[in-house]
Amino acid sequence: MIEPLRDLARRDDALLRKAYDECPIELLNRLLAGLHAPDGEVCDEIAYSLFCRLLEMGAIPPEQLAWLFEQLLSDDHLFYGIGRVGDDSVFGRSFSALVAGYILDVDARRRVLERDIVLHAIASIARYASCERDRRGYVPGKGWAHSAAHTADALAACAQHPVAAEAE
Template sequence: MDALALKQKLQQIDSANLSAHEVEHPYELALHMMQHIGSPDPVLRDELIYVTFATWIGQGVFSEEQLSHLLHMALDDQHLFHGIGEQGTDSVFTRTFSVLLLPPILSVDRQRPFLKKEEIEVIHHRLTTYLEREKDVRGYVDDKGWAHAPAHAADAVEDLAQSPYMKQVALRELLHALTVKITESSVVYIHDEDQRIAHAVVTILRRNLLEQNDISSWIDSLNPNDKTEGKSLLEISQMSLNVRVFLQTLYLAIRTEDVEPFPAVRSFILQALEKK
């Protein structure tokens, strides 16, 4: 099914207010949606394909086997890593909307576990690798809508961190993968990336599986002064601003949290901010 036919089909479903159970062969339609998940048309990609996926997954339309297949498609080289390393091209939409399928699928897994430990470990590996390799950090793209790689990936981290299979080492690796996006130097974030990443970090910390030394070392690793080699003054300034705004946002997000490890984390954040 080409993009125009798919768009018309999804618009018909939407305008008729049909439930997924009234749609013939929803899984076959989902496979067509996967083919066009990175369409540069924001209506097709975001308002139709993504919203339909999120709604149908939440409504339990797909079997566990079908969800697992969709998950592995989203993580494959033709989706999550399609054109990885490119900047300023439309390939970013395939990557960022593939990663955005992880939260609704992981949400289903929390409600009725169906993913095996090995599958969660694959998600962890692919997601951390993606965070480290994604170079296109544009937020909103004129005429094409949201790309928003840091925010979408952070949403996936937030859901993955809640898996009981994510233990101390895995959670620490998630934090360090987020570091790459927190210390971005090519742009100043202006589309709430700091909030989305902070939410993911809070979820990781709330598991309370990390040692205080893990957390303090991670916060220390955000110090822009240790990452200036080969960067221009503009890049250093942008990175410093991104880090400072993130730390301030994280502090505000946990300011009323009294359970461990949050009191100590607040202290670590203040110490880091005082160094800047």
């Protein structure tokens, strides 16, 4: 599963866009799985970086972006193993929060997601922030879990999104 993603991470944006257009949901699911890897190269340098590139180039249309948000904010990702401390589940939660925050950052500029989706994301990220107990930074042999930093980034994206100001 990792080698095709590693190869894709090395390619230029045109080839990444082509790969996404050919099998969008399959690629998104592979990237979601990569966020859970207790390996800094896989979750950060490959999965997270590819998500960022796809988002920045506008490759993910609004309906698929809404689907991706639903997946990220679910019990399978942002809330996977919530409450556990000291195991590898923190990688999936932490990097899901980071991607969710990045989606909010991009949406703040482009405004493609429906208001209700953004409000749900903001509420989910706030709930996650209050529930996360594993605050480890660097995990020897595995990489950066960074749950506190990634949660802070996601909360900042929530606060800076125009929908948050409208909801006050």
